[in-house]
Amino acid sequence: MSKVFVLDTNKQPLNPIHPGRARMLLSKGKAAVFRRYPFTLILKQEVLNPQIEPLRVKIDPGAKTTGLAFVNDNTGEVVWVAELQHRGFQIRNALTSRRQQRRSRRNRKTRYxxxxxxxxxxxxxxxxxxxxxxxxxxxxxxxxxxxxxQVAAISQELVRFDTQKMENAEIRGIGYQQGTLGSYEIREFLLEKWNRTCTYCGAKNTPLEIEHIQPRSKGGSNRISNLCLACTPCNQKKGNQDIKDFLRGQPDLLKGILTQAQRPLADAAAVNATRWNLYENLKETGLPVEVGTGGRTKYNRTLQGLKKTHYWDAACVGASTPEQLITSGVKPLLIVAKGHGTRQQCRTDKWGFPIRYCSRSKFHKGFQTGDIVKAVVTSGKKIGIYVGRVATRATGSFNISTSDGLVQGISHKYCAPIHKKDGYAYTS
Structure with missing residues (x-):
């Protein structure tokens, strides 16, 4: 488990402590829970002249998931890690749907x-x-x-994918038309695109080779849409066969591979578009900001012998990474961005027609949608203990999204708040 954040009675940050020490402080009544996510204690007394060790926050930005880590540069200890899941593509789809519905409504009403x-x-x-x-x-x-x-510095992975070169490996010089694009790492992009598995047999945790879907000997190119990953046996078995011949008896797999191969470079484009904006905003915090390449991150992670995860990538960002990271017992906090609700006055069907009224009151029975609650049900068909994000109703019958699934129809009388709504959901 990651270390626990601690504040004194004046909310002055202190050094994070081991979970065992946190339990001791709570049991002796010397501290109370200040925040559940991330877990933070507040002491019941002031600490004079505390000896605080500065930490470095390290960021591995991604299109769907970003890794966060706190590292002590002096000791090499990884203090706290997390994975932050974004909702950018969900927002894009919602805006597209709204735009389509508005245009359809204007056309129906012949309004100009x-x-x-x-x-x-x-x-x-x-x-x-x-x-x-x-x-x-x-x-x-x-x-x-x-x-x-106490944050003393920030490290950010400033990776750039050369999307033009991914589409056309032969591009160079004036082929870019304007400027000079930075370097890229096709292999890393393919590993993300094909989920680090063999395209043909689905093998994991095995060496993977870059494979041409349409062989070069039969007119295939080096475009990113013609590349995939294959384990050594599958690569040798396929040889220079056409993929349609190789997967003649597996039409579903063939269709899936061809569809995935044509997937647009939306993830790479999102990282490219936001990397400098994020860098400029981080500089405005007044802290020194270190940047590192994706290749440096992978090199550091390989030296440390760590698995490929977003939070370990974050811990290995930049040249400031200590020679030996202390990672024992570190468990990530999984954070999912959920937003802050909607301003729609009514819900609509897929054609944009209103189908039901949307309550303007955010609070029901003292709760609001997005609160994390603990429900101890002592009677009825749903006896048990449920912890998760709540969806409220005016009737007082709530739904709770737990790690095991959705539980419907829980009375508000059984619910107790754990963490007030802040736009995120958590799994520790």
């Missing part, structure tokens, strides 16, 4: 609105909402964590 162009000036460092949410999530957690411990 004259085009407006003079009010479309965008501020400096503007990003689309789906991309801005990723940056905002990371900045939110950097600020939250900075209030819980």
């Amino acid at each position: 609105r004259q085009a407006r162009f003079l009010n479309r000036t965008r501020p400096k460092r503007w990003l689309p909402p789906s991309l801005n949410s990723r940056v905002a999530n990371i900045l939110t957690w950097v600020k939250r964590l900075s209030a819980l411990c």
